[in-house]
Amino acid sequence: MTAMEQMGKRAKEAAAVLAVAGRKKNDALLAIAQALLSHSEEILKENQKDLENGKNAGLTPSLLDRLALSQERIAAMAEGVRQVAAMPDPIGTVLSGGVRPNGLEITKVRVPLGVIGIIFEARPNVTSDAAALCLKAGNAVILRGGKEAIYSNLAIAGVMREAVAQAGLPRDSVQLVEDTSRQSSVELMELTEYLDVLIPRGGAGLIKTVVEKSKVPVIETGVGNCHVYIDSDADLEMAASVVYNAKTSRPSVCNAIETILVHEAVAERFLPLVKKKLDEKKVELHGDEKTRGILGGCVIPAAEEDWVKEYLDYKLAVRVVPSMEEALRHIARYSSGHSECIITENYQKAREFTSRVDAAAVYVNASTRFTDGGEFGLGAEIGISTQKLHARGPMGLNELTSMKFIVLGSGQIR
Amino acid sequence: MTAMEQMGKRAKEAAAVLAVAGRKKNDALLAIAQALLSHSEEILKENQKDLENGKNAGLTPSLLDRLALSQERIAAMAEGVRQVAAMPDPIGTVLSGGVRPNGLEITKVRVPLGVIGIIFEARPNVTSDAAALCLKAGNAVILRGGKEAIYSNLAIAGVMREAVAQAGLPRDSVQLVEDTSRQSSVELMELTEYLDVLIPRGGAGLIKTVVEKSKVPVIETGVGNCHVYIDSDADLEMAASVVYNAKTSRPSVCNAIETILVHEAVAERFLPLVKKKLDEKKVELHGDEKTRGILGGCVIPAAEEDWVKEYLDYKLAVRVVPSMEEALRHIARYSSGHSECIITENYQKAREFTSRVDAAAVYVNASTRFTDGGEFGLGAEIGISTQKLHARGPMGLNELTSMKFIVLGSGQIR
Numbered sequence: 001m002t003a004m005e006q007m008g009k010r011a012k013e014a015a016a017v018l019a020v021a022g023r024k025k026n027d028a029l030l031a032i033a034q035a036l037l038s039h040s041e042e043i044l045k046e047n048q049k050d051l052e053n054g055k056n057a058g059l060t061p062s063l064l065d066r067l068a069l070s071q072e073r074i075a076a077m078a079e080g081v082r083q084v085a086a087m088p089d090p091i092g093t094v095l096s097g098g099v100r101p102n103g104l105e106i107t108k109v110r111v112p113l114g115v116i117g118i119i120f121e122a123r124p125n126v127t128s129d130a131a132a133l134c135l136k137a138g139n140a141v142i143l144r145g146g147k148e149a150i151y152s153n154l155a156i157a158g159v160m161r162e163a164v165a166q167a168g169l170p171r172d173s174v175q176l177v178e179d180t181s182r183q184s185s186v187e188l189m190e191l192t193e194y195l196d197v198l199i200p201r202g203g204a205g206l207i208k209t210v211v212e213k214s215k216v217p218v219i220e221t222g223v224g225n226c227h228v229y230i231d232s233d234a235d236l237e238m239a240a241s242v243v244y245n246a247k248t249s250r251p252s253v254c255n256a257i258e259t260i261l262v263h264e265a266v267a268e269r270f271l272p273l274v275k276k277k278l279d280e281k282k283v284e285l286h287g288d289e290k291t292r293g294i295l296g297g298c299v300i301p302a303a304e305e306d307w308v309k310e311y312l313d314y315k316l317a318v319r320v321v322p323s324m325e326e327a328l329r330h331i332a333r334y335s336s337g338h339s340e341c342i343i344t345e346n347y348q349k350a351r352e353f354t355s356r357v358d359a360a361a362v363y364v365n366a367s368t369r370f371t372d373g374g375e376f377g378l379g380a381e382i383g384i385s386t387q388k389l390h391a392r393g394p395m396g397l398n399e400l401t402s403m404k405f406i407v408l409g410s411g412q413i414r
Numbered sequence: 415m416t417a418m419e420q421m422g423k424r425a426k427e428a429a430a431v432l433a434v435a436g437r438k439k440n441d442a443l444l445a446i447a448q449a450l451l452s453h454s455e456e457i458l459k460e461n462q463k464d465l466e467n468g469k470n471a472g473l474t475p476s477l478l479d480r481l482a483l484s485q486e487r488i489a490a491m492a493e494g495v496r497q498v499a500a501m502p503d504p505i506g507t508v509l510s511g512g513v514r515p516n517g518l519e520i521t522k523v524r525v526p527l528g529v530i531g532i533i534f535e536a537r538p539n540v541t542s543d544a545a546a547l548c549l550k551a552g553n554a555v556i557l558r559g560g561k562e563a564i565y566s567n568l569a570i571a572g573v574m575r576e577a578v579a580q581a582g583l584p585r586d587s588v589q590l591v592e593d594t595s596r597q598s599s600v601e602l603m604e605l606t607e608y609l610d611v612l613i614p615r616g617g618a619g620l621i622k623t624v625v626e627k628s629k630v631p632v633i634e635t636g637v638g639n640c641h642v643y644i645d646s647d648a649d650l651e652m653a654a655s656v657v658y659n660a661k662t663s664r665p666s667v668c669n670a671i672e673t674i675l676v677h678e679a680v681a682e683r684f685l686p687l688v689k690k691k692l693d694e695k696k697v698e699l700h701g702d703e704k705t706r707g708i709l710g711g712c713v714i715p716a717a718e719e720d721w722v723k724e725y726l727d728y729k730l731a732v733r734v735v736p737s738m739e740e741a742l743r744h745i746a747r748y749s750s751g752h753s754e755c756i757i758t759e760n761y762q763k764a765r766e767f768t769s770r771v772d773a774a775a776v777y778v779n780a781s782t783r784f785t786d787g788g789e790f791g792l793g794a795e796i797g798i799s800t801q802k803l804h805a806r807g808p809m810g811l812n813e814l815t816s817m818k819f820i821v822l823g824s825g826q827i828r
Contacts, residue, residue, distance in 0.1 A: 016746065020769050098791070104780055106790055113802050114772070192625075196802050211606075215626060217803045238825040245827035332430065354820045355434050358528070366518055366823025375828065376520055376819065377512070388527050388610050388816035389631045390804035402802035405790065406768045409780025411652040413659035414789070 004187040007142055007175050008194025011115040014170035015140040019091070019112050021169055028167035029085035029132055033078040035163040036128065036156070040074045046155035047124065054148055066123050067149055077128045077156075080380065084132040087379050090397045091138045105408040110401045112138030114196035117188050118382075119144045119210055121202035124152035130201070131160055131174045133382050137400035140173050142195070144188055146202075147180035154178065189214035196402075199395075201383055204310060219391055219399075221383030224254030224338035225310050226368045229327040229353070231344035232265040238365060239343040240274045243316075245367040246341070248281040252312050254384060255339050255371040259307060259317040261327040264290065267320045271295050283314045290320035307334045324349055328356055335359055337386045339368035360386055360393035418601040421556055421589050422608025425529040428584035429554040433505070433526050435583055442581035443499035443546055447492040449577040450542065450570070454488045460569035461538065468562055480537050481563055491542045491570075494794065498546040501793050504811045505552045519822040524815045526552030528610040531602050532796075533558045533624055535616035538566035544615070545574055545588045547796050551814035554587050556609070558602055560616075561594035568592065603628035610816075613809075615797055618724060633805055635797030638668030638752035639724050640782045643741040643767070645758035646679040652779060653757040654688045657730075659781040660755070662695040666726050668798060669753050669785040673721060673731040675741040678704065681734045685709050697728045704734035721748045738763055742770055749773055751800045753782035774800055774807040 001009070018025065036043070047069040054064050090110050097107030116139045120126045127143055134141035145153040157176035165171040177184050189198060192215050200210035204223045211218050228246060230239045246257040262270055271294045275285065285291070286306040287299040299318070306317040307330070321327045324342075331340055341363035342353040350364045361371045373381030373394035382400065385391040391399035415423070432439065450457070461483040468478050504524050511521030530553045534540045541557055548555035559567040571590035579585040591598050603612060606629050614624035618637050625632050642660060644653045660671040676684055685708045689699065699705070700720040701713040713732070720731040721744070735741045738756075745754055755777035756767040764778045775785045787795030787808035795808040805813035 016770070016772075019772070100789070100791055104784060108807075111772070212629060217631065217801070219803075235825070241825060241827055249828060350822075354822075356430070358430070358433070358525070359818065361819040361821055363821045364823060366821055366826040367828050369828040370518060370821065370826070371819075375514070377514055387631070389633075392816055393522075393819050402806055404773065405775040405785075405807050407775055407777045407780055407784065408764075408768075409778060411649070411655060412780040412784070413655055414663060414781050414783040 002187065004177070004184065004191060005194070007177070008115065008191045010172040011140040011142055011175060012194050014172040015112065015114045017170050018135070018138045018140060018173055021138065023089070024167060024169055025089070025135055025138065026085045028135060028164045028169050028173070029081055031163035031167045032128070032132065032160050033081040033085070035159045036074055036078040036081070039159045040071060043074060043152065043155045043159065044069055044071070046151040049151040050149050059148065063122060063148070067152070069124060069152060073125065077125050080129055081132040084136050084380055087136065087397060089136070090401050095403060102412050103410060104412055107406050108403050109406060110398070111404050113400060113402050115140045115142065115194055116400065117142045117144065117191070117195045117198040117216065119185060119188065119198065119200045119202070119206065121146045121206060122148040124149045124156060126201060127153050127156045127176070128160065129380070130382055133380060133397060133400060135164070135173060137397050139400060142175050142177065142188065144177040144184060145180070150178070150180050186213065189216060192216050199382060219385050219395065220387040221385055221395070222254045223310060223336045223386055224256065224384070225259070225308070225334060225336040226255065226257045226339045226341075227259045227261055227331050227335060228257050228341045228343060228368070229261045229324065229331070230263060230266060230270055231324060231342055231346060231349055232263040233346035233349065234266060234270070234343040235345055236266060236270050236273055239270060240277050242341065242343060242365070242367050243274050244277040246369055247278065247283060247316050248314065249369055251314055255368050256312070257316070257368055258309065258311050259319065259334070261319050261321050261330055263324070263327070264320050264322050267291070268294055271318070278316065281314055283316050285316055285318055287318040288320060291318045310336070324353070328353070331357055338384060339363065339371040341366065341368050360384065416601065418591070418598065418605060419608070421591070422529065422605045424586040425554040425556055425589060426608050428586040429526065429528045431584050432549070432552045432554060432587055435552065437503070438581060438583055439503070439549055439552065440499045442549060442578045442583050442587070443495055445577035445581045446542070446546065446574050447495040447499070449573045450488055450492040450495070453573045454485060457488060457566065457569045457573065458483055458485070460565040463565040464563050473562065477536060477562070481566070483538060483566060487539065491539050494543055495546040498550050498794055501550065501811060503550070504815050509817055516826050517824060518826055521820050522817050523820060524812070525818050527814060527816050529554045529556065529608055530814065531556045531558065531605070531609045531612040531630065533599060533602065533612065533614045533616070533620065535560045535620060536562040538563045538570060540615060541567050541570045541590070542574065543794070544796055547794060547811060547814060549578070549587060551811045553814060556589050556591065556602065558591040558598060559594070564592070564594050600627065603630060606630055613796060633799050633809065634801040635799055635809070636668045637724060637750045637800055638670070638798070639673070639722070639748060639750040640669065640671045640753045640755075641673045641675055641745050641749060642671050642755045642757060642782070643675040643738065643745070644677060644680060644684055645738060645756055645760060645763055646677040647760035647763065648680060648684070648757040649759055650680060650684050650687060653684060654691050656755070656757060656779070656781050657688050658691040660783055661692065661697060661730050662728065663783055665728055669782050670726070671730070671782055672723065672725050673733065673748070675733050675735050675744055677738070677741070678734050678736050681705070682708055685732070692730065695728055697730050699730055699732055701732040702734060705732045724750070738767070742767070745771055752798060753777065753785040755780065755782050774798065
């Protein structure tokens with residue numbers, strides 16, 4: 001048995017206990033929150049090692065910022081765990097049920113998934129966030145973070161394991177893979193006997209690799225090539241405000257937009273209006289020929305890759321379309337299935353857009369930035385699923401569960 | 415673009431139409447049912463070719479029987495399709511929704527999965543059954559059947575495609591892969607750009623291959639290593655009746671049992687009782703030492719593989735256990751997560767068994783043979799899922815769908 005298989009086996013044993021742990025799971029979460037605070041000094045000390053290694057390795061300032069912890073950030077992590085503890089326990093919820101004509105009483109109840117693997121990049125707060133959600137839903141978790149954050153992650157995971165054990169649950173409810181080589185990712189992706197699901201959290205490259213390589217079922221999260229279509233019947237002031245918000249309020253996140261599609265009937269009025277606003281944040285425009293005809297040479301000519309790429313930056317692709325039909329075709333071709341929006345005052349077109357666009361969230365007249373567990377009223381989330389199996393959109397506690405049928409009889413035979 | 419990619423592309427285009435096809439889907443299903451009947455002569459003629467090839471290839475009588483069609487069997491296929499047409503359309507169902515404090519109106523609605531691939535073995539009736547369920551749930555389907563049934567499948571798929579087109583929906587809503595080489599299976603398993611899910615239907619070997627090789631998400635169906643645990647507090651007459659039914663009413667199906675675990679306190683009374691009943695059907699017993707001590711030399715000594723194997727035959731593995739705890743351990747180790755049963759009159763043990771056993775269906779005092787979409791009141795099914803992601807247990811129409819969030823606003827920004 002390899003070291004990874006041993007981790008898997010221990011996780012599976014822990015999961016069997018967690019599945020019936022009831023409110024002890026909350027004791028463990030509160031103990032974790034407390035322990036993160038009381039051990040913050042040592043976590044910060046370990047984080048300092050990562051930061052120094054990061055500086056020596058030449059990480060960019062923005063990467064170093066994502067890596068850096070502080071008393072405040074640790075307090076926020078602890079508060080996040082406390083909020084998860086305060087959420088209702090999804091396990092045991094009766095989803096449906098009834099009595100069959102033969103007297104069998106059948107109920108469908110929510111149960112944990114079992115063992116969840118999470119592969120993530122350099123943000124150490126993911127360690128506590130993700131583990132807390134998995135634990136609350138009764139799952140054991142195996143975390144495999146990036147090498148840049150290994151000292152921080154080990155410290156955080158160590159504190160969590162100790163707290164879980166003190167609350168009377170298996171220490172191996174939370175495990176961190178210490179080996180951050182490529183090999184350990186591969187082993188995790190092949191751990192079909194023990195892992196029920198693998199969730200990659202990070203950039204498009206990481207997610208693509210995991211989706212292609214994993215033999216364990218994967219939930220794909222977070223890649224957002226999102227569009228706003230400005231219809232010929234749009235309120236153009238509203239359209240400019242939504243585009244400005246969806247592009248510039250936080251360009252690095254998956255629910256920010258990357259392309260706008262503008263109906264040709266309003267392009268001449270709308271494009272100068274939206275450009276004026278976007279200029280405030282120095283957004284770089286990549287436009288098709290018609291856009292450049294209207295806005296002039298300041299617009300970079302758009303190439304095929306501009307429709308494909310998730311800029312995650314102050315850049316926006318712009319295309320003028322002759323019809324909603326063409327906008328729908330463009331979206332069907334290039335969308336990553338995350339969040340798509342139409343701006344229109346036309347009832348029929350609003351209905352058609354929402355029914356025909358195939359994405360996790362389809363908007364009329366609102367910023368795509370709302371695609372988020374908290375904003376949707378679903379509570380903390382582990383990511384935004386862009387696939388169609390199992391979970392789609394914000395993945396909260398319910399999406400970290402499975403179900404089973406319980407059948408109570410009195411000797412029925414078939 | 416390969417031929418398989420072209421099929422995928424056509425399927426995706428068809429799926430976009432099916433997603434908003436509404437009741438036209440029922441028109442298509444009724445047209446299919448009608449067409450199966452009116453073209454039964456030519457289907458039977460093609461089936462005859464498969465049967466002759468099968469005889470020449472030395473297929474067993476039971477395989478030839480599964481392959482054989484008749485007027486009655488075609489009528490049953492048509493009736494099956496009609497029943498699917500009569501079911502309520504799952505698409506568009508509002509699963510949840512409400513208004514957020516900022517005025518955003520968010521609803522979660524059921525939508526099709528998109529394109530479903532089905533890899534199946536020699537039963538031609540799967541062609542119409544599976545295609546009808548996929549179609550009803552708004553999905554395009556690519557079918558890849560076994561080479562033994564290729565002429566029958568081509569005839570059935572041809573009739574279906576024609577009927578779908580006559581009802582005004584895309585002919586490519588239903589496609590059959592003509593190439594039955596191993597290569598075509600591999601290509602289907604790698605068709606990630608177009609396929610949303612792949613469902614293998616057939617024996618354990620087929621399912622294992624698809625689960626291991628596929629890059630497309632797979633829903634694992636149908637492998638059933640099911641157990642009945644006869645507790646020390648069992649009603650032994652009931653136990654014998656349930657075991658007899660669960661083993662012998664149809665041994666070749668996945669919800670039949672393969673092993674019984676008998677509490678040692680009742681083993682001496684129970685084993686002779688159940689053996690007497692099982693002898694009626696000449697069930698071959700494979701027992702551990704204690705079982706052989708009680709029943710004598712007529713019991714074949716059980717080896718490790720007897721606990722692992724899905725016999726699908728008039729064979730039953732028998733083990734005497736010292737406690738429910740040991741029965742739970744045995745089940746956790748060997749169960750395929752399909753259907754598991756306890757026979758007991760003890761309230762506490764019934765509750766503990768149902769909460770701790772991790773399977774799609776967990777029974778108290780009833781035959782595992784009830785794990786079935788129809789018996790559970792869920793309608794026609796495409797298989798029994800034994801995995802925990804997306805669908806578990808009988809997979810009916812709802813399990814062939816996904817969902818999306820529709821967000822209606824009035825200019826909200828974040």
